[in-house]
Amino acid sequence: MTIKLILGAALITTVAASTGVFATGEGKLEAPLAIPENPAVELPVELIYARAFELDTPATHMWSAEQLVFTSGVLVVLEVEPDWLASRQTAEPVVYVGNQTLERINVGHPSGHLVGVVPGVTLAELANAPIFFGQPTLPESVDQAHIDAELAAAVASGLRGPGEQRVSVAAAQNDAPITAFDLGDLYVNASYLIEEYAPTEKDLYEGLRVPRGYLTK
DSSP, X not given: OEEEEOOSSSOOOOOOOTTOOEEOTTSOEEOOOOOOSOHHHHSOOEEEEEEEEEEEEEEEOOSSTTOOEEEEEEEXXXXXXXXXXXXXXXXXXXEEETTEEOEEOSOOTTTOEEXXXXXXXXXXXXXXXXXXXXXXXXXXXXXXXXXXXXXXXXXXXXXXXXXXXXXXXXXXXXXXXXEXXXXXXXXXXXXXXXXXXXXXXXXXXXXXXXXXXXXXX
16 A cells, blocks of 8 residues: 655645744744734735746645635735734634635745735736735635625725736736646745745745655555
8 A cells, every 4th residue: 555645845834823922023022913903904915926827736725615626826925014924823814815815825924925825816817806814714714705795895995906017017027827736836836935035934945845755555
């Protein structure tokens, strides 16, 4: 019998720090900032990188209740006020991209840069997709009705998509989509974005690059 042992490039889900505090630049420990009443408006998000991808092997989007199966989407880097991304022991504001949740790959603190996957979305659709923080909850519990309600509230608050020009700048020199065997391989590509935009998360981006192995029994 052969049992697959997936190492390194397997999907790594970041978890909140057990202490629920984070270190400042001076080495002091502080509690995360209080979540505002309307995160969509009060926690602005900027798209700074976008690249389409295609998977040879279908993947499951675990960051929503529906668990959408997808073979394409967009890999993005979002810029956020760093302190809002400090790990918490409680539910955190979910990041939405249009009518989909962002599959976050890294923590984003203290860099202020989130690297993530938007499944099933094209670059053209991304232009009209508001990118925002919703109310605190667990992303795996969010169903489509919840997402639609969050999106409607964000649009009612005046949020709009980044627009074609912003997407064009974010996707500059990245015209060809990434072609990956599966989601694990896509995460290897994402590791280089984490190294560039969130260099303090070294354990994560190096871990994502560890070759996969197989255990035979």
